[in-house]
Amino acid sequence: MTPAGYLAVDSGGSGLRVAVGVPGREPSARRETRDPVRTNARGIDPAHLMDQLVPVARALAAEAGVGELGTAVVGAAGFATLGDALRAELPGALARELGVRTVALAADAVTAYVGALGPRPGAVLAAGTGLIAVGTDLTGWRRADGWGHLLGDCGSGAWIGRAGLEAALRAHDGRAGGSAPLLAGAEEQFGPVRGLPGLLYPRTDRAAVLASFAPRVAACAAQDPVAADILRAAARHMADSAAAVCPADGTPEVALTGGLFKMGDQLLTPLREELARRLPHARQVPAEGDPLHGSVRIATDLAAGRLALPGDRAMLYVRRTPGVGAT
């Protein structure tokens, strides 16, 4: 008899990342799709997700020699606010199409958390173009920020890039708070700054355009006090979010995950200082893995009947369906 396996999914802005494996047997078989799951008036579209997922899951199961996919975990960007249709339809669809009996649907921030820290109490900062903090004391979930580039995402790549461009334009205008090195960097990257509004505002990916300037801010920070101040302010904002979600008692762990932290020590040094100051009881640890690793981790714990993480309709929703073959 072929072994019972799991299906783990990370659904994000660039498509699906899918893994199929057998608990206790590593590594899993993995594949990516390039088509981000659509959102319609009912939220994230379960049919569009299934159309992409089913053929990939079947191929990976065959490749990995997995007979039955007993457990599936889907971490999805936007799940907390746009997950109604997924909750209503995905468990049934996964049972029908793939024979899955136990399904967990999670916010991508939760799979990021579990990928970074596993089922231990603490706080995780997930930062790229945007920023969100998630924490748990294993009785419930808390989150902070993640409001997008106009309402928050304070300290994110978009936030740092936007602040850097503002400092560049202050230098151009002769206003206080300007940075000549950032102005030079902006003109190198975008051309004459008079044209910058015309480049930025018509785009639909404005947050990504802003975030594309963040590495220049980091590159200037060693020499330029304005750029260094921007990164220190970003570190304070990140620590605000981490402090809002981190358990107040015990020895929680704090980890960083996401592409923004590749910017290096110009950001990481002030961030580690702020976290030590604001959360002296917490232990800063490296992230174990990424969000797909978090989905795999939840799936193997669920399959073994030992999921230690708290359920939550908007954050981590677990649903068991009677086996199709058993009726």
Added chain:
Amino acid sequence: MTPAGYLAVDSGGSGLRVAVGVPGREPSARRETRDPVRTNARGIDPAHLMDQLVPVARALAAEAGVGELGTAVVGAAGFATLGDALRAELPGALARELGVRTVALAADAVTAYVGALGPRPGAVLAAGTGLIAVGTDLTGWRRADGWGHLLGDCGSGAWIGRAGLEAALRAHDGRAGGSAPLLAGAEEQFGPVRGLPGLLYPRTDRAAVLASFAPRVAACAAQDPVAADILRAAARHMADSAAAVCPADGTPEVALTGGLFKMGDQLLTPLREELARRLPHARQVPAEGDPLHGSVRIATDLAAGRLALPGDRAMLYVRRTPGVGAT
């Protein structure tokens, strides 16, 4: 013989405001259109402007008993960056259609300046949803900010509203820097804040949505220190822009114009203090009039051959066309 008159125009986000009059004879006849002039790949569309302007100008001239429109002044939002087609075509079109011989094309910030201060050296802050500062020593123009809600417009209505919503969401998350009164105000205005990203990001008028929250920030400021800090920071940003454009010598005048300043003393008191601190040599004066008043003022000075303001291709562009009837 009927007297020679002028045509004055303020072209903005809500359409055209048009005045026809005779120098020395007040008031002028006025009318508004509701169709904002289109922008295409060549910039502001001169044909679309003329289509709206010509019938209104003819009707107003008849109404005012003006025979010949010798002078026309058009102040237009976006002129500084999107004015190429206007410069190329509008003087000729106005000569052909309306017999105008002297045309001045101006950035709306310049007509706002002249409306507020007339042809005197100083600085004008024009603030509504956005913010720009314009200054002149009568030998050239300077401007600061006006970069839009993502790159600047620091201290504007959109800036104040955005900062207020960020403080509301900080309170919601339990992050530092939050304001419970602003959170209550945000939920009163927009409903549960979890839905705010879904309300804001799909809109094309995001800056206006942000600015719509600015009056709540002002209303909270008497009781709420976070809201009061936002207005003080806005005042500092405005003073940064005014200081960047105000002549350093002599006794320049400084004036405020635009809808934002209707917010009252919660904003005006810290702004007056900042301006006094940053520009102790300048005299703060009330604005005489609005941008259409500025267009009228430029037109009457041009008609009388006594325009004291400096020409500038991007700010105030004057062009004389030989009379059509004279060829």
